Amino acid sequence: MSKVLEVKNLVTKFYTLDGVVNAVNGVSFDLEDGETLAIVGESGSGKSVTMMSLLGLIPMPPGKVESGEAIFYGSQDLLQLSPTELRDVRGGQIGFVFQDPISSLNPILTIGEQISETLIKHKGLSKGDARERVIELLTQVGIPDPELRYKAYPFQFSGGMRQRVVIAIAIACNPKIIIADEPTTALDVTVQAQIVELFKRLRDALSVSVIWITHDLGVVAGIADRVMVMYGGRAAELALVKDLYENPQHPYTVGLLGALPRLDSTESKRLVSIQGAPPDLLIPLSHCPFAWRCEYVFDRCWQEIPPLVTVGEQHQTSCFFDMDKGEPRAG
Amino acid sequence: MQAENGPLLRVVNLKKYFPIMGGFLGRQVGAVKAVDGISFDIHRAETLGMVGESGCGKSTAGRAILLLHEPTSGQILFKGDDLTQLSDKDLRARRPQMQMIFQDPYASLNPRHTVGKIVGEPLVINGMMKKGSQELKDRVAELLELVGMDPFYVRRFPHEFSGGQRQRIGIARALSLNPSFIVCDEPISALDVSIQAQVVNLLQDLQESLDLAYLFIAHDLSMVKHISHRILVMYLGKIMEMTDRNTLFEDPLHPYTQSLNSAVPLPNPALEKSRQRFILKGDPPSPANPPSGCVFHTRCPLTVEKCITVEPEFREFHPGHFIACHLADEKGSSKIPEQKILESMMT
Numbered sequence: 001m002s003k004v005l006e007v008k009n010l011v012t013k014f015y016t017l018d019g020v021v022n023a024v025n026g027v028s029f030d031l032e033d034g035e036t037l038a039i040v041g042e043s044g045s046g047k048s049v050t051m052m053s054l055l056g057l058i059p060m061p062p063g064k065v066e067s068g069e070a071i072f073y074g075s076q077d078l079l080q081l082s083p084t085e086l087r088d089v090r091g092g093q094i095g096f097v098f099q100d101p102i103s104s105l106n107p108i109l110t111i112g113e114q115i116s117e118t119l120i121k122h123k124g125l126s127k128g129d130a131r132e133r134v135i136e137l138l139t140q141v142g143i144p145d146p147e148l149r150y151k152a153y154p155f156q157f158s159g160g161m162r163q164r165v166v167i168a169i170a171i172a173c174n175p176k177i178i179i180a181d182e183p184t185t186a187l188d189v190t191v192q193a194q195i196v197e198l199f200k201r202l203r204d205a206l207s208v209s210v211i212w213i214t215h216d217l218g219v220v221a222g223i224a225d226r227v228m229v230m231y232g233g234r235a236a237e238l239a240l241v242k243d244l245y246e247n248p249q250h251p252y253t254v255g256l257l258g259a260l261p262r263l264d265s266t267e268s269k270r271l272v273s274i275q276g277a278p279p280d281l282l283i284p285l286s287h288c289p290f291a292w293r294c295e296y297v298f299d300r301c302w303q304e305i306p307p308l309v310t311v312g313e314q315h316q317t318s319c320f321f322d323m324d325k326g327e328p329r330a331g
Numbered sequence: 332m333q334a335e336n337g338p339l340l341r342v343v344n345l346k347k348y349f350p351i352m353g354g355f356l357g358r359q360v361g362a363v364k365a366v367d368g369i370s371f372d373i374h375r376a377e378t379l380g381m382v383g384e385s386g387c388g389k390s391t392a393g394r395a396i397l398l399l400h401e402p403t404s405g406q407i408l409f410k411g412d413d414l415t416q417l418s419d420k421d422l423r424a425r426r427p428q429m430q431m432i433f434q435d436p437y438a439s440l441n442p443r444h445t446v447g448k449i450v451g452e453p454l455v456i457n458g459m460m461k462k463g464s465q466e467l468k469d470r471v472a473e474l475l476e477l478v479g480m481d482p483f484y485v486r487r488f489p490h491e492f493s494g495g496q497r498q499r500i501g502i503a504r505a506l507s508l509n510p511s512f513i514v515c516d517e518p519i520s521a522l523d524v525s526i527q528a529q530v531v532n533l534l535q536d537l538q539e540s541l542d543l544a545y546l547f548i549a550h551d552l553s554m555v556k557h558i559s560h561r562i563l564v565m566y567l568g569k570i571m572e573m574t575d576r577n578t579l580f581e582d583p584l585h586p587y588t589q590s591l592n593s594a595v596p597l598p599n600p601a602l603e604k605s606r607q608r609f610i611l612k613g614d615p616p617s618p619a620n621p622p623s624g625c626v627f628h629t630r631c632p633l634t635v636e637k638c639i640t641v642e643p644e645f646r647e648f649h650p651g652h653f654i655a656c657h658l659a660d661e662k663g664s665s666k667i668p669e670q671k672i673l674e675s676m677m678t
Contacts, residue, residue, distance in 0.1 A: 193594035218596035222603035259528035261557030273528035
């Protein structure tokens with residue numbers, strides 16, 4: 001397998017009137033060909049800002065990508081591209097699906113026009129050819145009567161159908177990567193199930209790599225190959241999906257899993273809650289961002305920022321405490 | 332009137348229609364049947380979970396029970412008295428016993444009031460304590476401690492707190508008048524996962540120590556299952572199924588309940604891989620124009636002729652297990668067969 005995307009030491013800050021918001025503080029990860037990587041975190045963990053930074057979608061000012069690399073297909077560094085070059089990549093080789101299907105579509109253009117636009121801009125198709133391809137795409141994402149729906153406006157669609165249209169736009173140019181930012185959060189649970197199944201089917205059919213950003217550890221279990229858990233603008237843990245749920249190696253991951261009620265068990269245990277609240281990103285940290293809330297905290301956690309260390313095959317954690325041995329990690 | 336061991340709250344055939352105005356003269360041209368004839372009981376110190384998708388009328392039902400929306404018809408018996416028939420004065424006298432916790436902890440607290448004022452205001456308004464009295468200050472401090480907050484914060488404003496802390500303030504306010512029944516309208520859906528657990532644990536502790544009854548409205552099935560004793564499932568303003576929480580998840584009879592269960596993702600990769608899920612097609616229809624017969628027939632995989640024409644009665648199928656489905660019988664005719672599940676996954 002080759003690497004589609006290699007992100008190294010990404011740092012993004014926002015210069016606001018209240019001070020500097022340290023949104024992303026040195027995040028590194030890879031995306032393999034055909035892989036689905038889930039990025040999980042709570043609000044303010046930096047999961048969305050990470051993705052927006054890669055694609056030049058951070059409003060500047062107040063935002064600024066301070067440093068880092070994002071190597072696309074082993075050659076191009078996305079962070080060094082000019083706005084015009086980046087525009088070719090966005091929507092062409094990298095597709096997106098955002099959380100809110102209502103605001104991600106233009107209300108005064110028909111569905112057909114919006115999907116064709118991508119094809120005409122990126123692939124140079126004529127209007128007629130684009131139309132044929134759009135109808136094919138609408139069928140592919142499960143919209144009935146695509147010929148009729150081509151002329152419909154977004155308000156004539158339900159939330160689930162709009163999200164299908166957004167997915168059609170994302171896959172229109174056969175992208176290498178699809179970035180989905182909380183694509184099912186705004187949807188009802190039965191519709192969410194439809195969209196997740198559709199995503200899985202398309203991903204396998206088009207052999208595309210997916211970055212799935214979410215806060216829902218339930219959805220992740222069904223769709224991801226690997227998971228990166230983010231906390232306070234840093235990666236807390238990076239693992240294969242099975243390892244993350246069965247053998248979590250960061251106290252924050254353990255806490256998150258404990259906080260979930262389980263539909264798959266009949267006994268009703270008290271939920272394990274993580275005390276306190278996430279860190280204030282206005283304050284630059286020189287220690288572990290989770291230290292305040294961690295039950296395993298010891299001296300070293302307050303003295304330095306824990307780097308990501310490898311603890312198993314494709315399994316990394318940024319914690320000084322060895323959860324298996326029940327003692328601080330050596331070295 | 333009130334039997335000591337009767338239900339705390341009994342809702343009988345509650346309806347809430349919102350008029351649709353239109354046409355040349357601005358007359359009523361239709362109605363959104365947000366809540367269309369629901370009946371259930373809630374007992375002392377019990378949590379009844381209410382689940383359903385957006386637009387199913389669950390929030391409207393919660394508000395109508397507290398008469399925040401005036402019901403179109405139906406009875407709401409609270410400790411034996413029908414709230415819909417009471418005079419304003421008598422109703423006001425009963426209001427302290429029924430409180431509400433809102434979904435959005437940002438919108439439900441007045442940004443210009445201090446925490447102390449927010450939590451103490453119900454006591455002042457109901458004439459129980461005097462503004463500025465030591466008694467009031469003590470009670471507010473006690474309430475804040477009860478919800479796990481430092482009484483030191485009384486002089487602060489809502490914007491100085493995180494979402495989870497604000498929700499605690501909202502809970503303290505709801506508790507100030509010693510209620511016996513609280514409607515919790517999606518109290519945790521605006522919060523992060525790690526904070527949700529804190530609030531849910533708090534609600535459970537309070538229930539135990541104060542004998543509170545909750546109507547817990549949510550769309551997150553796993554959380555509802557965790558907190559509720561009994562659960563009712565709503566769809567387009569009607570109750571589809573109501574039973575105790577384990578039966579609802581292990582042996583659901585209504586095809587809609589089965590689909591909902593199937594749609595919930597489980598945080599277990601091994602299980603998710605091997606799991607067969609029934610994927611319901613389409614979106615819920617509009618409550619302004621609900622389908623004939625059984626409201627679920629347009630999406631149900633088992634629809635027969637009768638479902639389209641005759642509305643199923645909401646009946647007690649087994650003791651304590653209520654269902655509105657023609658097909659529910661001892662042979663399990665309302666269960667979605669495996670063949671249908673496999674078909675649903677293919678499309």
